[in-house]
Amino acid sequence: MPAMARLWASTCVTGALKRLCASCWERMLMPSAKSMRCRLWSVGLLLLLSLTLSDVATAQVAxxxxxxxxxxxxxxxxxxxxxxxxxxxxxxxxxxxxxxxxxxxxxxxxxxxxxxxxxxxxxxxxxxxxxxxxxxxxxxxxxxxxxxxxxxxxxxxxxxxxxxxxxxxxxxxxxxxxxxxxxxxxxxxxxxxxxxxxxxxxxxKMSMPQSAAGWTLTANRDQSTVTLHVVAPGAGSLSELHFFPLDDFIAYKQPQTVASHANRALLKMALDHDETVPADARLRGVLAYNDAAGVYQGVTVDVPFSSGAIAMGASRDGLVVGAGSAVTLSAATGAHAAISLSFGVLLFALLGGLILNLMPCVFPVLGIKVVGFIDQAGKDRRKVAAHAWAFSGGVLLSFWMLAGLLAVLRAGGQQLGWGFQLQSAAFVFGLAVVMLMFALNLSGVFEIGGAVFDAVVPLLNVGARVPVCGLISHY
Missing domain, CATH: 2.60.40.1250 (Thiol:disulfide interchange protein DsbD, N-terminal domain)
Structure with missing residues (x-):
């Protein structure tokens, strides 16, 4: 279906849904067969709308x-x-x-x-x-x-x-x-x-990466940076250089420092402090550049890291490999940068946690916790401390488990980050269905029977009086 047809279909469905909801609004609270049919039609049109909008989105790449x-x-x-x-x-x-x-x-x-x-x-x-x-x-x-x-x-x-x-x-x-x-x-x-x-x-017309035959490529790394020294064949000039890494230990989001002269260039790239560089690591990737004619090209890079420092030095011939430290950082400087970065991350994490408490889905829970604290006032201090440790341990261990799962998946070769599940169509669709059910329940379309709560609440009250169950509930 062409994109315009999908857009027209989604517009028609949206208009029909608005008219249907307007006619059904007065019947929503009336327990009749007609209102139930109206509710079912609303749910069906919502699902149809989600499918048509999905088709419009996927049409962005043919x-x-x-x-x-x-x-x-x-x-x-x-x-x-x-x-x-x-x-x-x-x-x-x-x-x-x-x-x-x-x-x-x-x-x-x-x-x-x-x-x-x-x-x-x-x-x-x-x-x-x-x-x-x-x-x-x-x-x-x-x-x-x-x-x-x-x-x-x-x-x-x-x-x-x-x-x-x-x-x-x-x-x-x-x-x-x-x-x-x-x-x-x-x-x-x-x-x-x-x-x-x-x-x-x-x-x-595709710029396919070429073999590095005839090129001189040398890589060096220290605690915080990777440096690539490039000498291209011939006397042509290189410009607009950028290295695309194939390994996660290169911080791809950080700017790359480039110095070039004629057919020589030096590129300095930051290491990702969250990734470990293997002992036998090589510098692998594609070096992109514009040649003398301004044509975008690429060359395959796969070289070991050499010992010694590569620095930017000036000579009449342009860039040379020297023993200076123009593009390297000392161990003390690298450690100081890492400590400053970690402190900044922790500070923003604390600020984010404080802001999170004001979210509509979190703020009402704070009142429940305050009531729990008041209920424990005057009780045995050891019991109160045990509940506090159980609560803190539950929060920390839950996030450690999520981080561990993410680390295992990434170690297995998956290119994943926080929120990667939101890139799954099945997960997003399931999340949309859950939110739709919540909205329909709050709108009075259907109610969860009180018999469920009558059966569960006594069990919770009994469990709360058992020490182990109480700790688990706080956990």
Whole structure:
């Protein structure tokens, strides 16, 4: 369905929902069959509205599977590509996304076929409305090439169907997960295949990272920074350099200090203090730059860290490798910066916790806790202290468990951060349904019977008088 049709459908549903709610408002509190039907229609239209709005959101990136050739030869590899057309201001992500999720494809091929990995073009730096770095990815028209190899026993004159499932994350001011089934049918021929000029030219326009053959790349790191020294082949100039890392220990959001002269350059990047640098770590990623003609290019970087300091020194030839400390920080300076950063994080965390107490979902609970404190006044101090420790331990352990789960998932290769579950369509839909049920309950559409509370409250009262249960309730 075209985007305009989806928008028209969502507008019609919204208008119908408003008219229906207006006619049903007076009947909401009347226990009749007619009002119940009205409520059910309201719920149904709300769900339909959510689906149409979801379709409008996913239309921001159009995805299709295309081939650079018009037929398949038995046993001969050929190139296909995932074509992604982004609407203005929308973007998707590179394989090391930063804040986001990379595009993925899962093939459903017949036996005997094999599929190569996505060949990622050189990404660009993605920034939010405030100009802050939000990740690495792509805008506009994007081709993600892959190589498919068919079996040698394909029958000439037949046709083959290639199917795949694609997942991606698209972002503008908000991020929306995308999902689509794509397919492509091509005839089988033993004759030399013709080339699709549109697809071939589209793939050729992608800036694919080149091999570092002929380049001199040297990496060095200390406690707080990583420095990359670059000498490009030839005498051409380098400009607009940026390094896109493949590992989490590079702080991708921090600005990179770049000094360049002719075909030489030095890049200084900050280490992420929340990540551990493995002992055998290498500097891996893509170095993007503009060449002498202003063409955006990329070169693959995969070098070990060398011993000794790399510094910016001046000479008649430009940048040289020296023994100075222009781009390195001493251990004391790095430790001081880390302590200052940790203190700032703790201060803002405390401020955020204080502000959180004023939230509508938290502030009423404070009164309940105050009543609990008053109820414990004059009781055994050891019992009061035990309840206080149980309450504090429950809060801390709950957050430690969440942090531990996140650390385990990230150690397993998942690119996750706080709030990553909100990038799951299933989780967001479930959350919307729960909030809708709350709203309908508070509006009087349905009530939870008092028999449930009559059965539960006595159990809670009995449990509160048992010491262990009381501690667990505070925990």
């Amino acid at each position: 995805v299709s599977l295309v081939s650079a050739q018009t037929s398949v030869q038995p046993g001969q590899p050929f190139t296909v590509a995932l074509r992604m057309q982004h609407q203005p201001h929308w973007h998707s992500f590179w394989k090391h996304a930063g804040t986001g999720l990379p595009t993925s494809i899962t093939w459903s091929l017949s036996p005997g076929w094999s599929a190569g990995p996505i060949q990622w073009p050189t990404p660009i730096v993605l920034r939010d409305k405030q100009g802050e770095v939000s990740g690495h990815g792509y805008v506009g028209l994007l081709y993600l090439p892959m190589q498919l190899t068919p079996p040698a026993d394909l029958q000439p004159g037949s046709s083959v169907l290639m199917r795949a499932e694609v997942h991606w994350l698209m972002c503008d001011t908000v991020c929306v997960p995308g999902h689509q089934q794509v397919s492509l049918t091509l005839p089988v021929s033993t004759q030399p295949t013709a080339v699709d000029p549109l697809v071939q030219s589209g793939i050729a």
